[in-house]
Structure formats: structure tokens, C-alpha cells
Amino acid sequence: MIEFKDVSLVYPNGFKGLKNINLKIEKGEFVVIVGMSGAGKSTLIRSINRMVQPTSGQLIVNGRDITNLKDRQLRGLRTNVGMIFQSYNIVKRMSVLRNVLAGRLGHTGTLRSILGWFPQSDLQLAMRNLERVGIDSKAYQRASNLSGGQQQRISIARVLTQEPAVILADEPVASLDPPTSHKVMKDLKKVSKEDGLTTIVNLHFIDMAMEYADRIIGLRDGELVFDGPISEVTPETFVEIYGRPIKEDDLLGKDDEPEEVDLEDVVK
């Protein structure tokens, strides 16, 4: 369903972000991309929804080469390929529900969405997705009142409400503490498996990558240096990807502490 055929990407300043990437990702796979800072993880992910444009090769998404899509076709691609960011990208002054409904923008007319006229079916879908990530009780609160982990769950609910075939997640837990990171990754994996979504996640910590990935892709200096199921990953794999032995800093740590506490839930 996603295929990179000899894809390279040279940034305008001449820097080679991706070098001759060949890669095939099947429907429903949960793939984690690892690599040192600057290895090209974001560049690879962002080329799939064309936030950046490959300069050579073919990138096939759902049977179509997307490297040269323009305007309407590009909007169509971005409706089908949802994105989760490290910084959540939510509108903090709006309600949680309204943020989730923003996932329908690609499906609803612009005027309807500006006016906030969403069909009942969209509202039901948004509420169901909030329930799936455990924050439906917060639907009518301002998004800014929620904790970091809850704000990232808003963005997971939003991307589900978009009903994409593919989810891209660029360092989705990099701003969260370790227990919350695990909780959010578990939610993301659960919902993407339930819906059979192809999910590609950049992660910084290799123990997290091993815990949640079906398959690991390793990048180094814009090149693909490892691609295989986690059963094939050995300590040497990471030495190859990182170009050095693994350090403690490369590990997030165990999922053995309580998640960040929501004071409001405690008081209730």
C-alpha cells in the first residue's frame, strides 16, 4: 500500500535528506522508524503526505505515485493520510470535541465546518473516538484544560475521526513523561490495530520501538540501514543504525510508574 521506489530527497540547500530509499509497507502494519537525530526520520514520514517532496524516485500510496500531486489531489492524499505531531497541533481555546471534529474537514464542506455545522453522524463518530481513547468525559472542556497525555489523545481521536487509511506519527510521545508515553503508545497501537490502519511512527527511544513495533526501519544519514520484524532485531542492529553502542539515554525506561494524575478525576 506504501512503496518507496528509489526515493531521494535533496533539500533546496543541497542537503541530501533521503538517499535511494526502497521500502514497501503493507496495509495494517505498525512500523516504527528509528535513527539518530538528523537521520531523516521526519523527512521520510513527511514525504508520505507530501509535506516534503521527493526529488527523485516514485512514492506509491494506495496504488498512486504521489511525488507530483497538486492542489485537489494533494488535499485528497492528506485526507487519506492522517498525521499526529509531537506538539499535538490542537487549537487550545476550542473544546475537545471541536478539535476532534476538525478531523472531518477533508470530508465536510469548508463553509459548513467554519460555521460548525457538522452532521449528526460526524458528532457521533467524534464522540465514539473520544471514548476509545478514554477522554469522552472531557468533550466539552477547553482543550487547554487537559494534560499533555490527554491533549495527545485528542489528536489521536481527531486523526481517527478523519477516517484515514494511513496514520503518520512524528515523535508522538517526545513531550510526555515515560508512564504517559507508554499509555499513549498503547492507545495508538490499539486503535490502529482495531481499524486496520497502516501506522508509521518515529520514535526516539529504542526500548519503546521494540515494545510497540511490528517492524523496525532504521535510518542513518538518510539511508535505510535496517528493515525487519522485531524478531530479527539484535543489539548489533542498533549499533548499525546509531553508528555506536547503545547508551542509557537511548532508552526511555520501564512502564512501571503511575501515569500523570488528572487532579479533576481525583477530586471527583
Ligand SMILES: Nc1ncnc2c1ncn2[C@@H]1O[C@H](COP(=O)(O)OP(=O)(O)OP(=O)(O)O)[C@@H](O)[C@H]1O
Ligand atoms: N528544510 C530543510 N533544509 C535543509 N535541510 C533540512 C531541512 N529539513 C531538514 N533538514 C536536514 O535533514 C536532515 C534530516 O532531518 P530530519 O528532521 O528528517 O531528521 P530526524 O531523523 O527526524 O531528526 P530528529 O530526530 O532530530 O527530528 C537533518 O540533517 C536536517 O538538518
